[in-house]
Amino acid sequence: MKQEVRNMYAQVLSLGVTGLMGYLIQVEADLSGGLPQFNLVGLPDSAVKESSERVRSAVKNLHYQWPASRITINLAPADVRKTGPVYDLPVFIGILAAQGKLPAPGPERAFLGELGLDGTLRPVTGVLPMALAAVQHGVKELFLPAENAAEAAIAEGLTVYPARNAQDVVLHLCGAAPLSPAHADGYDENGIWTGPDMADVRGQSEARRALEVAAAGGHNLLLVGPPGTGKSMLAKRLPGILPPLTYEEALETSAIYSVAGLLRGGDGLLKSRPFRSPHHSVSATAIVGGGSVPRPGEVSLAHNGVLFLDELPEFSRDTLEVLRQPLEDGHVTVSRIHGTASFPCKFMLIAAMNPCKCGYLGHPTRECTCTPSAVEQYRRRISGPLLDRIDLHVEALPIEYEDLAAETGGESSAAIRARVVAARTLQQERYRNLPGVRCNAQLPGGALRRYCRMTPSAEKILRAAFERLGYSARAYDRILRVARTVADLDGAEVLDAAHLSEALQYRSLDRKFNMR
Numbered sequence: 001m002k003q004e005v006r007n008m009y010a011q012v013l014s015l016g017v018t019g020l021m022g023y024l025i026q027v028e029a030d031l032s033g034g035l036p037q038f039n040l041v042g043l044p045d046s047a048v049k050e051s052s053e054r055v056r057s058a059v060k061n062l063h064y065q066w067p068a069s070r071i072t073i074n075l076a077p078a079d080v081r082k083t084g085p086v087y088d089l090p091v092f093i094g095i096l097a098a099q100g101k102l103p104a105p106g107p108e109r110a111f112l113g114e115l116g117l118d119g120t121l122r123p124v125t126g127v128l129p130m131a132l133a134a135v136q137h138g139v140k141e142l143f144l145p146a147e148n149a150a151e152a153a154i155a156e157g158l159t160v161y162p163a164r165n166a167q168d169v170v171l172h173l174c175g176a177a178p179l180s181p182a183h184a185d186g187y188d189e190n191g192i193w194t195g196p197d198m199a200d201v202r203g204q205s206e207a208r209r210a211l212e213v214a215a216a217g218g219h220n221l222l223l224v225g226p227p228g229t230g231k232s233m234l235a236k237r238l239p240g241i242l243p244p245l246t247y248e249e250a251l252e253t254s255a256i257y258s259v260a261g262l263l264r265g266g267d268g269l270l271k272s273r274p275f276r277s278p279h280h281s282v283s284a285t286a287i288v289g290g291g292s293v294p295r296p297g298e299v300s301l302a303h304n305g306v307l308f309l310d311e312l313p314e315f316s317r318d319t320l321e322v323l324r325q326p327l328e329d330g331h332v333t334v335s336r337i338h339g340t341a342s343f344p345c346k347f348m349l350i351a352a353m354n355p356c357k358c359g360y361l362g363h364p365t366r367e368c369t370c371t372p373s374a375v376e377q378y379r380r381r382i383s384g385p386l387l388d389r390i391d392l393h394v395e396a397l398p399i400e401y402e403d404l405a406a407e408t409g410g411e412s413s414a415a416i417r418a419r420v421v422a423a424r425t426l427q428q429e430r431y432r433n434l435p436g437v438r439c440n441a442q443l444p445g446g447a448l449r450r451y452c453r454m455t456p457s458a459e460k461i462l463r464a465a466f467e468r469l470g471y472s473a474r475a476y477d478r479i480l481r482v483a484r485t486v487a488d489l490d491g492a493e494v495l496d497a498a499h500l501s502e503a504l505q506y507r508s509l510d511r512k513f514n515m516r
Helices: 002-007 051-061 088-099 127-136 146-152 166-174 205-217 231-236 247-260 284-288 317-321 324-329 372-379 384-388 401-405 413-430 445-451 456-469 473-489 497-505
Strands: 009-018 021-032 037-041 070-076 109-111 141-145 159-163 221-224 306-309 331-336 339-344 348-353 392-395
Touching: 009 088, 009 127, 021 088, 021 127, 037 051, 051 088, 070 088, 088 109, 088 166, 127 141, 127 146, 127 247, 141 146, 146 159, 159 166, 205 221, 205 231, 205 348, 205 392, 205 413, 205 473, 221 231, 231 306, 231 348, 247 339, 284 317, 324 331, 384 473, 413 473, 445 473, 456 473, 456 497, 473 497
Parallel strands: 009 109, 037 070, 109 141, 141 159, 221 348, 221 392, 306 348
Antiparallel strands: 009 021, 021 070, 331 339
């Protein structure tokens, strides 16, 4: 009798995720007397509650016996909301273990995965954060769908067993047919860019230089110019001149994409910096993240990469204004009824816009059809505080015929990237004692005086510009950061007059177009 009671209860370890934080879940299965009934408790959402039917069908279609008793499944801790179909496999294992059909798994083993009605295992989201949490809590073995194995194998110290079917897991636990563990792919921090190349861009020497400065310091950039000048073309080539993702950056970014369900099956870590380009009809919630269960938005999906906003004034005012806090803080907190989640969002904002509604104000050959009031209204869609957070304002001029007809394009992305990487290396060495600072754009205001020392001539130029143009304190800080980047590209430690002059040049466009 004692043996029978012991076999009617089993405990299986699983995992959950809130935001980017994984945590352990205890799946308890209890079979007791009474009318056949299935009860699932522990604050489950609808997808979790529906697991009863998926597990029931999987048990029968794999030719196991469904217990004719009262089944109670508890997901602990009970005060944390459980979401998604990730608990199908641990519930399946728990019921079979409670029946004595297989040995009860110990606390060193964890299970996750969605079940098909025939017992097939289907991939789930958020596996990478859950795998990292499993390692932190002493889990040694993780059983999961084969499509999720590559990202889970990234977690060092964890043996990952990929399975195509729940039957494979049962046979492994019984010792009949052991599964082969997955192996993590090596990560190359010197990855080669295979996307669009800067050599394809004709002309636009000033815009190309601004793009190089932005990449070298991680600065935000606004391109203003008429249609057809290559603004979007330049922006799409920015990831190719950015430094390759480090292992730590790849891990951070991949965790975000794992939670969002955007990691492709079979892929481990992301190998290139993200480039996000939402349509101008995107909502403020989609930009910063949200949903009944908090999910990362575009600013977080662009973490360690580029967020490109084409036709900037066409975005709604509310959508643009919610960018201000993420740009300043580098993280965003999403609060919803079912919980609060914080996501990192250190990204480069690259924006493009026309000088007016029709796009041809100031064009050398095309006439502008906008009235002065229409031009003013178009430009006022972008607030001064948002412009202050964009370090470089650059005008993209119409391309000359000679540049278009030239047999060769401009400098390649590989050559520009080499200079950018050299400048970033200087910054990493300089800021090695400043936590969270990887480039000049992230340099806190309190450290500017220490790391942005100027020659007397440079300080004179900056003082004159500040008094004449009335820059804000935020603009002053950003001018110094850009000048620091220009000096790094020049290999100089002290900011000279030429460095300040170039940095100030990138702040002149808002005055020219009276956009403040």
